[in-house]
Amino acid sequence: MDMLLYIGLTILVFVLMEPITWATHRYVMHGFLWSLHRDHHEPNHSKLEKNDWFAFIFSIPSMLCFYFGHMRENPWYYCLGTGILLYGIAYFFVHDIIIHQRVKWFTRSKNRYIRQLRWAHKMHHKHLGPENGESFGFLYVEKKYRAKIKRDDDLNNNSAQRQ
Template sequence: MQVVIYILIAIGSFLGMEGVAWLAHKYLMHGLLWNLHEDHHHKEQYGFLEHNDFFFLIFATPGIACLALGIYTEATFALYIGIGITAYGFCYFIVHDIFIHQRIKWFRNTNNSYLLGIRRAHKMHHKHLGKEHGECFGMLWVPMKYFRDKKTAA
């Protein structure tokens, strides 16, 4: 029974990270920390690495801390929170940096409607070059309209 609880904690942490990512993207990246995120919306001005890549360190820190806490103390639940956070970070990297932005030229073409919807939503997010008037701040869960609107396919 305890294993099931730990698995549920990891899954819950993974799912909760979508909310954390949405809030951080909308209110930090497009707010107080815009100076780090701005180059991501103006990719043609920069090389392979962006200031935006520093967010990897910001978001990885809680995951690493939870993994360490869970491994080196009796707080086993923290290990599974760290696993959920780390798994989300890995998925975010694959979907955002590799699939959507093609920073590494893998997964270029797909007919998968879920992946196409996510790509459409992110394309609409990048339509806004400034920090205001943005839309679609999530990554793995986006509004249904992006799964229906085939004309904005990337």
């Protein structure tokens, strides 16, 4: 029974990481740590960005959870640590591989969710400065960006039918 609770908490932490990351991106990365995030908003990213420091910074809370879980022999810390770690992996996969294609996988994917993710994040990168941003989330795509992809698909379907 405990196992189910552990898995449930891990999933809950994973889900909660999206709004937490949204707020961190909105208020910290576009706030007082803009100096580290700025080069990610420049049109030509270099191979390694200052922005990559965030991957390291964000791994600290997860590492601390595993440390405390071990020291205090408390499994709840492991759930917390695992939820954060899994989100970090998903984030890297979606943001760095699928969206920015730092590794050339899925580059031609027509999958609707992948196209939604790319469009939403493209709208985020449209803004080169820290202010007036939009679309700060990562795994969850807001409705207006999903709607735009749906409109594109509907248009394509209609023109395909007419031919």
